[in-house]
Amino acid sequence: MTGETGFVENAAALLARVRQQRPRVHCLMNTVVQKFVADGLAALGAIPSMTSSTEEVEAFAQRADALVVNLGTLDEGRRAAIRLATAVARSAHKPWIVDPVHCDYSPSRLAFARELIASGPSVLRGNASEMDIIGEANGVLKIKTGAVDELTLDRHTTRIENGHPFMAQVTGTGCLSGALIAAFMAVERDRLRAATGALLASGIAAEIAAQRSSGPGTFEAAFRDALAALRPEDIIANARISYAEG
Template identity: 35%
Template sequence: MTEAQLQTHEWRQRLLATHGRLRQRAPLVHCLTNQVTVNFVANVLLAAGASPAMTDHPDEVEGLAATADALLINLGTPSADSVAAMQRASQAANRSGTPWVLDPVGAAALPLRRDVSLELMTSRPAVIRGNASEIMSLTEAGAHGRGVDTQHESQDALTAAADLLAQAEGIAISGRVDRLLGRSTTDTGPLTISLAGGSAWQPRATGTGCALGALIAAYLAVADTPLDAMICAHAHAAAAAERAELTAHGPGSFAVIWLDALDSVDLTDFLSDRLALD
């Protein structure tokens, strides 16, 4: 696929139709996520048009993961119970064909999280989403981050992301320029899409990264491909962030205004101007 083909009317229209289907279908997204951000993530899904379910009891997750439209597993605050719930939910999703997202938060800095992520990956996530250090840590034991922060740029993780496509259908690397690896509806080989945009306020508001994983899960439920889901989720988050930045006075007001923008933002111009094929 050439750069010109990427920018065709057909491609843009398919992505815009995917955005429209999210609100029309209100997919049920089961989230096993960071305890610090659970309320914010639920509100982001509601604002975007999806329906959140935040059940995390190990004895409840299998049934919900099997019947939900998509599943998010985020390792932000792992405990013995939450890891057990993640294992059971990922296995149930794999058995039932529920598409799911793995967000290996902190895997580059904390060995437990890396080990749990590698185990969860045996249940075949549709998408693995993280910063460059987290993505690299899943294939390179020596890759490091500081806490949940990255020590690398998104392009540094492209080789690791390509390797991970053997274990997932799409890899989303967040950074100053997001890089998304997956397959289109017409190409059999993997594509790498670059998407610039967003706001400097996003990493200063707790939960924006967790929420991006949830948005990818929501779009997986309505998209033709995981690549389309990743593009729509990243574009939705970034376009809303740019709108919110116009009137925000700091990270607190930004978070609230971003929720409002997620509810109403139009992706037409953003999808026309920001996508690039690496």
């Protein structure tokens, strides 16, 4: 293991806390991956809810401990639901995360992503192209995903190297990581530590699953099994992380 020992030990403790507290995460999620994300949250020990109905999304967001907003499949109804749910999260001081999927493809999607970011989410998570086009997001924990995930808040930066190439061949692994970050934020007020814990859990589970897989098809099922079986000591033994200030 390399990197910041305190962050790794905290990540291991947070995994245990998620399982003890079983936070409820409401997911306004890409419709392509809803089941995968719900199953992954449940495997780790959280409780997912997924409705995007404007008639009931406020009630579900109110009951949730955290909210994840994913722009993967976006239409006017989903935009309305997102606005309603994020207003609940803000007024109730619940943690929430924005995943601005494909905001670099569409001007209207980019404008909506910027609208959400201006309203003050806890975390912004995207790939390099998405994060570059969005630009500044003051006061928000920014997570740039890739072969190495980079987390930046103010002058603090954490880099996480755990993960496996099979993750890029299974639709929804990135969406699930956003939902896991929400679950960890529900039990840890420090956003940087919570997100670090979630990404270590996801990345290490992926490495364990890949050892038991012959390709992306078998990996998908093995990944869920690995999340369910992941132990705090697995995080301590396998974390590859570095931390810097300045």
